[in-house]
Amino acid sequence: MSFLARHRIVLPVVSLAVLLALTFWMQPRAMSYFGLNLLFNLAVPIALATIAQMMIIMVNDIDLSVGAFVSLVACVTATFLNDAPLLGLLILAALILSYAAMGAVIHALALPAIVVTLGMSFVWGGLALFILPTPGGAAPGWLRTLMTVKPPVMPMAVVAAILIAAVTHLLVIRSGIGTVLRGVGGNSRSVARAGWNVTALKALAYGLAGLFGVLAGMALVGLTTSADANIALRYTLLSIAGVILGGGEFTGGKVSPTGAVIGALTLTLAASFLSFMRLSPDWQIGAQGAILILVLTARLVFARRGGAA
Amino acid sequence: MTLLQRLSRPWIWAWLAAALAFAATLGLTSGRGAGELAYAALSFGAFAAIVGMGQMLVITLGPGNVDLSIPATMTLAATLALKVMSTDPGTALLGLGVALAVGLGTGLANFALIFLLRLPPIIATLAASLIYQSLAIWSNRGLRIKPPPGLADFATGRFLGLPNVAWVGLALALIVWVVLERSVWGRWLLAAGQNLRAARLAGMPVEAVRAAAYVTVAVFAALAGYLLASFSGGAALNMGQEYLLMSIAVVVIGGTSIAGGNSNVPGVWGAALFMFLVVSMLNSYGAGAGVRNVLTGTIIIAIVIAASTRRPGA
Numbered sequence: 066m067s068f069l070a071r072h073r074i075v076l077p078v079v080s081l082a083v084l085l086a087l088t089f090w091m092q093p094r095a096m097s098y099f100g101l102n103l104l105f106n107l108a109v110p111i112a113l114a115t116i117a118q119m120m121i122i123m124v125n126d127i128d129l130s131v132g133a134f135v136s137l138v139a140c141v142t143a144t145f146l147n148d149a150p151l152l153g154l155l156i157l158a159a160l161i162l163s164y165a166a167m168g169a170v171i172h173a174l175a176l177p178a179i180v181v182t183l184g185m186s187f188v189w190g191g192l193a194l195f196i197l198p199t200p201g202g203a204a205p206g207w208l209r210t211l212m213t214v215k216p217p218v219m220p221m222a223v224v225a226a227i228l229i230a231a232v233t234h235l236l237v238i239r240s241g242i243g244t245v246l247r248g249v250g251g252n253s254r255s256v257a258r259a260g261w262n263v264t265a266l267k268a269l270a271y272g273l274a275g276l277f278g279v280l281a282g283m284a285l286v287g288l289t290t291s292a293d294a295n296i297a298l299r300y301t302l303l304s305i306a307g308v309i310l311g312g313g314e315f316t317g318g319k320v321s322p323t324g325a326v327i328g329a330l331t332l333t334l335a336a337s338f339l340s341f342m343r344l345s346p347d348w349q350i351g352a353q354g355a356i357l358i359l360v361l362t363a364r365l366v367f368a369r370r371g372g373a374a
Numbered sequence: 375m376t377l378l379q380r381l382s383r384p385w386i387w388a389w390l391a392a393a394l395a396f397a398a399t400l401g402l403t404s405g406r407g408a409g410e411l412a413y414a415a416l417s418f419g420a421f422a423a424i425v426g427m428g429q430m431l432v433i434t435l436g437p438g439n440v441d442l443s444i445p446a447t448m449t450l451a452a453t454l455a456l457k458v459m460s461t462d463p464g465t466a467l468l469g470l471g472v473a474l475a476v477g478l479g480t481g482l483a484n485f486a487l488i489f490l491l492r493l494p495p496i497i498a499t500l501a502a503s504l505i506y507q508s509l510a511i512w513s514n515r516g517l518r519i520k521p522p523p524g525l526a527d528f529a530t531g532r533f534l535g536l537p538n539v540a541w542v543g544l545a546l547a548l549i550v551w552v553v554l555e556r557s558v559w560g561r562w563l564l565a566a567g568q569n570l571r572a573a574r575l576a577g578m579p580v581e582a583v584r585a586a587a588y589v590t591v592a593v594f595a596a597l598a599g600y601l602l603a604s605f606s607g608g609a610a611l612n613m614g615q616e617y618l619l620m621s622i623a624v625v626v627i628g629g630t631s632i633a634g635g636n637s638n639v640p641g642v643w644g645a646a647l648f649m650f651l652v653v654s655m656l657n658s659y660g661a662g663a664g665v666r667n668v669l670t671g672t673i674i675i676a677i678v679i680a681a682s683t684r685r686p687g688a
Binding site for chain 2: 127129174175176177179180181183184185186187188189190191192193194195196198302305306309315316345347348349350351352353354355357358361362365
């Protein structure tokens with residue numbers, strides 16, 4: 066096995082470092098506390114949504130409803146959580162539970178996750194429209210404070226990214242239950258033979274996805290201060306891209322939480338990179354696509370070289 | 375027994391659901407407006423059916439195969455076609471050519487990423503779609519160019535009582551059905567979807583089959599984009615947006631197996647009509663956009679559950 070195949074985290078780290086170096090080279094002023102915060106601010110909710118998606122991909126499913134779900138959470142946060150905190154918390158808890166229930170149903174009835182989550186994306190989107198038919202609402206004060214806090218040495222966005230990566234790494238890679246969950250993606254039948262209830266495990270994985278989806282929506286509102294029903298729809302595709310960019314694979318429970326966070330940062334940086342190059346903003350979305358293709362090509366080249374050696 | 379066998383045909387469910395939604399809508403008006411409703415369903419359903427049939431071919435290839443670039447291809451094809459035509463009369467065929475060329479190009483690009491770079495199709499089409507989207511934004515620049523009058527008349531017109539766009543959709547459905555059921559290529563596609571390795575070992579040109587499926591879905595999407603822009607009086611950057619989920623939904627509701635190796639052309643049309651009819655049913659009952667979406671999603675899931683439990687062993 067090659068070095069890169071064993072350490073699948075290397076390539077995401079290198080990609081982010083190269084992109085960051087290029088950005089600093091273009092715009093040296095970005096190399097500051099304020100500059101970094103500006104670059105990575107919006108990456109926090111994307112990183113959380115990417116972790117949510119990773120929990121689903123970990124058990125060999127795919128979630129097409131992340132974007133709609135995060136939008137719904139944002140709407141709940143900007144309305145209920147702000148006006149009636151207790152009711153708001155109850156709603157958010159119910160949303161996490163319904164995510165867990167969705168996982169259990171998908172496994173128990175052997176339904177294709179891609180379709181069920183597709184259907185759920187309509188449901189989440191509808192509920193969001195129901196709560197906030199027009200853009201509006203307000204972020205709770207404490208959330209706003211939390212998202213704009215200025216810690217010493219490193220900007221909030223960087224601290225948050227490190228924190229998210231560390232917590233999810235402990236949860237998914239280091240802990241016992243995390244290993245079993247990855248086992249569900251690797252070989253669910255042998256996990257079942259070992260005496261685990263796979264339906265409960267899938268519910269747990271989906272519930273964790275729901276939890277991180279809720280955190281993503283709250284973080285987003287803390288940054289934007291208001292919400293609308295379509296605020297995070299693009300997160301669905303971004304989160305899938307982030308997981309894969311971070312060295313994850315669609316099957317086999319092969320995921321990397323640290324990689325997923327780095328993947329989300331890379332995608333966010335890719336969008337701002339071109340504005341530093343003074344290229345037209347038309348190409349911002351395209352840059353994300355191009356960088357995604359470039360990094361995955363690099364992965365292929367190294368994997369082939371490793372295979373030949 | 376025959377009735378049971380008929381009921382177990384997966385496409386029946388989509389048509390039954392469409393008929394129910396149709397009847398429920400008319401129940402409110404006690405039968406008035408049936409013709410208009412059917413006409414509207416055929417018009418709008420045609421776009422969903424065209425992209426759905428393309429998506430169906432790709433999904434038939436087996437797990438992991440799906441084209442997420444349909445909306446971007448639709449928008450790019452429509453934008454470039456309208457730009458070339460620039461509302462001049464007599465340029466409809468030129469525009470069609472441009473749209474189909476865009477479809478061919480994006481399809482080949484998608485497959486090149488999948489085949490040469492070994493990317494999972496979901497990621498390849500997703501990454502490529504971001505680039506197509508940027509191309510469309512760049513070439514559009516916020517302009518809203520009207521389609522040439524003759525083309526707009528065609529797209530909104532009717533022939534023998536049916537909308538022209540529905541004729542296009544029905545003709546494509548017939549072609550896809552014949553190709554799937556009667557041609558070697560169709561057999562290869564189904565075989566590749568059932569077991570790629572076995573199909574390859576049996577000497578089938580599986581990569582060519584996969585390439586053809588990915589090019590076809592892009593060309594269908596491009597055609598749908600061209601027709602939709604002509605139908606609605608211009609291209610918009612978000613015109614394809616709803617067709618990403620729509621294309622997957624109509625395939626699955628139509629009874630095509632998400633596990634691959636099993637296509638269902640009539641089901642796609644039934645599901646396309648259903649998706650329009652359920653929205654108009656909820657509209658006529660006065661449901662707001664929120665309630666409408668929640669119910670649409672619930673119905674999609676209910677149909678998937680019903681279809682999966684009705685087919686033991688299939």
